Amino acid sequence: MFFNLICRAEMHRHHPLRPHLAERVLERLGFSAPPAVDPEGLALVYRQWCRHIPFDNILKRIQTASSSHRPLPGAEPDDFFETWLQVGTGGTCWAGNGALCSLLQALGFPVALGISMMVPSSLAEPAPDMPKHGTVAVVFDSAPPLIVDPTMLHGQPIPLGLSNRPDPLWGGHNRLVAGQWHLDWKPLSRPRVYCRIERLDATSADFAYWHEYSRDLSRFNQGVIIRLARPDRIDGIVKGNRVSRGLNGVETSRPLSRQELLGSLVEEFGISEALAAQLPPDELDAAV
Structure with a gap:
């Protein structure tokens, strides 16, 4: 069933991490020793990532507002992790997934880069005609791929299969439609969507191309967005609002000055105060 979706994960190696950097990242994530290279070890790494490394557009927002043509933040995994260790930022989908892939690769996991699209949950509206999202999968022998995505922050690996049930907090069930897997998830302050998996054998060059392609087209260029997964909720800032979703699936939202x-970025999400101060005001028509 998965043969046409994925070739062996070892076929495409992502950018390697410096060994000492991988050790520093694990230590900051709360590990005193490397995790076992098995599904349980993967679940621990992904859980700690979801709780400690935010999905955010802070660096990209600052760079986009300055009209800089420098490489996009987090384009290199070493840069992604050094920046997180110093100022607390994560990144958007291409940067975050590329970084997680490199970390898992350094730890010995059979990891693969994925290319996907975000499509309406009704599956009736037109879908995008080009990739808009990078993802990561881990494949143990002949088992179904396990999706570990730093954008969706499901908190636990999601197997591509029909036995999943939707969770009010995380989403996470998936279905096979016209031969393609659609992974359900619920962004904060937005309708549910499906992450439609196109392929799980992407190369570093593929990721670099689509990451750069997102420079001026991303929905994350107009205002701050950040989210972290807590044990019992997802916290974030979207469109100038502080948003949380609890275990019952109910969201609460309040506007922020x-x-x-x-202050929330610094105190609740661990972002450097000096960096947060560099953020330009959200644009009034922010579509994040």
Whole structure:
């Protein structure tokens, strides 16, 4: 069933991490020793990532507003992790998934880069005609691929199979439609969507191309967005609002002043105060 979706994960090696950097990342994530290279070890790494490394567009927002043509933040995994260790930021999908792939690769997991699209949950509306999302899968022998995505922050690996049930907090069930897997998830302050998996044998060059392609087209260029997974909720900032979703699937939202937004970034999400101060104001038509 998965043969046409994925070739052996070892076929495409992502950018390697410096060994000492991988050790520093594990230590910050709460590990005193490398995790076992098995599904349980993978679940531990992904859980700690979801709780400690945010999905956010802070660096990209600052760079986009300055019209800089430098390489996009997090384009190199070493840069992604060094920046997280120093100022607390994560990244958007191409950067975050590329970084997680490199970390898992350094730990010995059979990991693969994925290319996907976000499509409406009704599956009736037109879908995008080009990739908009990178993802990561781990494949143990002949078992179904396990999706570990730093954007969706499901908290636990999601196997591609029909036995999953939707979770009010995380989403995570998936279905096979016209021969393609659609993984359900619920962004904060947005309708449910499906992550339609196109392929799980992407190369580093594929990721670099689509990451750069997102420079001026991303929905994350107009205003701050950040989210982290807690044990019992997902916390975030979207469109100038502080948003949380609990175990019952109910979201709460309240608007933030500029001062409150910057304070929340620092106090609740661990972002450097000096970096947060560099953020330009959200644009009024922010579509994040």
